[in-house]
Amino acid sequence: MASIKGPAPAPTSFPGAENLRIGIVHARWNEECITPLVKGCVESITKAGVKPENIVIESVPGSWELPFGVSRLISASQVQASSNVSDLMGATSLLDDNSKPATPTTGSAGKSKAALDAVIGIGVLIKGSTMHFEYISESCCSGLMRIGLDTGVPVILGVLTALTEDQALERSGVGRGANKGHNHGLDWGSASVEMALKTNRWA
Ligand code: DLZ
Numbered sequence: 254m255a256s257i258k259g260p261a262p263a264p265t266s267f268p269g270a271e272n273l274r275i276g277i278v279h280a281r282w283n284e285e286c287i288t289p290l291v292k293g294c295v296e297s298i299t300k301a302g303v304k305p306e307n308i309v310i311e312s313v314p315g316s317w318e319l320p321f322g323v324s325r326l327i328s329a330s331q332v333q334a335s336s337n338v339s340d341l342m343g344a345t346s347l348l349d350d351n352s353k354p355a356t357p358t359t360g361s362a363g364k365s366k367a368a369l370d371a372v373i374g375i376g377v378l379i380k381g382s383t384m385h386f387e388y389i390s391e392s393c394c395s396g397l398m399r400i401g402l403d404t405g406v407p408v409i410l411g412v413l414t415a416l417t418e419d420q421a422l423e424r425s426g427v428g429r430g431a432n433k434g435h436n437h438g439l440d441w442g443s444a445s446v447e448m449a450l451k452t453n454r455w456a
Pocket residue numbers: 280281282283314315316317318376377378379380381385389
């Protein structure tokens with residue numbers, strides 16, 4: 254029997270998206286899943302109308318570091334927006350140069366950029382034989398939730414907590430079987446644009 258689980262279709266038009274800046278912070282653990290998830294996010298964010306140069310991508314070692322990375326990226330972008338700091342951190346991503354949006358700059362005049370309107374934290378946790386999975390999953394997810402509530406900047410939960418490698422691959426759209434599964438990064442990208450626009454409206 255077909256499953257009824259999953260989100261209703263996301264909005265198809267995002268008026269105002271061309272003015273948004275979206276951040277992505279991804280862990281580097283489980284790269285085979287992380288790379289397509291980040292690409293899926295970028296695909297749906299740009300499809301919604303966000304300019305590629307307004308997508309900031311940073312990496313951290315593992316999911317444990319995601320809340321810290323997201324928190325610092327939000328505050329760095331806010332400092333940058335209120336000063337002439339010339340750039341955010343040097344982007345270090347698993348994505349190759351062709352798929353990575355242009356690194357943000359402030360232009361030759363050193364004009365500051367707007368602060369980030371939403372940030373997605375992307376990680377893939379796969380259960381092993383110890384309690385690591387439980388501790389990191391719980392801390393990472395509650396940390397990301399707290400940052401959104403504390404800063405008022407929407408933080409999208411892009412963390413897969415999979416019991417098996419196959420589960421993680423299928424949810425990244427790169428399943429090993431005939432069914433490749435669904436790339437959840439596509440949904441996270443749309444969610445970030447939707448929440449950024451709504452947050453600006455609710456200000
Ligand atoms: C240590 C660890 C383990 C066992 N598993 C994962 C994982 O499945 N996914 C992930 O993103 N990170 C994992 N890590 C690394 C931790 O998140 C963290 O980077 C290290 O403990 C260093 O703080």
